Amino acid sequence: MLRKDVEIKVDDDFWQKKPLEEMTTREWEALCDGCGACCLIQLEDEDTGARVFTKVACKLLDIGACRCQSYQNRTELVPSCSKVTLELLETADWLPPTCAYRLLYEGKPLYWWHPLVSKDPETVYQAGISIRGWARSERDVGEEEIEEKYVVADLFSEFK
Numbered sequence: 001m002l003r004k005d006v007e008i009k010v011d012d013d014f015w016q017k018k019p020l021e022e023m024t025t026r027e028w029e030a031l032c033d034g035c036g037a038c039c040l041i042q043l044e045d046e047d048t049g050a051r052v053f054t055k056v057a058c059k060l061l062d063i064g065a066c067r068c069q070s071y072q073n074r075t076e077l078v079p080s081c082s083k084v085t086l087e088l089l090e091t092a093d094w095l096p097p098t099c100a101y102r103l104l105y106e107g108k109p110l111y112w113w114h115p116l117v118s119k120d121p122e123t124v125y126q127a128g129i130s131i132r133g134w135a136r137s138e139r140d141v142g143e144e145e146i147e148e149k150y151v152v153a154d155l156f157s158e159f160k
């Protein structure tokens with residue numbers, strides 16, 4: 001789930017004062033830091049169910065802007081795309097450990113680079129959390145290549 005490309009006005013520190021279930025739609029959307037990491041393709045081990053991130057992003061992601069190019073129709077165009085909801089957070093291990101929704105759900109604080117903390121959307125990129133600097137698009141990478149070259153077992157491991 002990437003937030004819409006609109007300015008979202010919210011109280012400065014709402015995420016420190018309100019539990020997730022009490023947040024308004026605007027506040028919920030403002031939690032998304034726009035990192036794009038949830039749009040990375042993940043591969044799942046058929047036997048164990050273990051997931052691993054790749055450095056390849058969904059075909060609909062504009063990697064430079066870290067924006068979904070068809071936000072309104074994303075779940076129809078990409079059936080595996082999930083809208084992050086409170087219910088979904090109960091099984092949110094598919095979200096990166098850096099994701100603000102997952103962090104707050106697990107009772108952890110946001111990192112310094114989250115725009116709600118830093119007041120600067122660029123810090124997500126400067127901290128290397130945004131996939132903008134290093135991801136490839138699914139449109140440019142063959143299916144076999146994804147598994148052969150772009151699986152990264154320890155992506156985000158320092159945040160686990």
Ligand code: SF4
Pocket residue numbers: 001002003031032033034035036037038039084095096098099100101
């Ligand atoms: S991983 Fe979380 S914070 Fe990052 S774009 Fe996805 S929903 Fe937003």
Ligand code: SF4
Pocket residue numbers: 001002038039040058059060061062067068069070071074075078081082
């Ligand atoms: S359709 Fe793709 S790019 Fe758009 S939000 Fe879903 S995973 Fe991200």
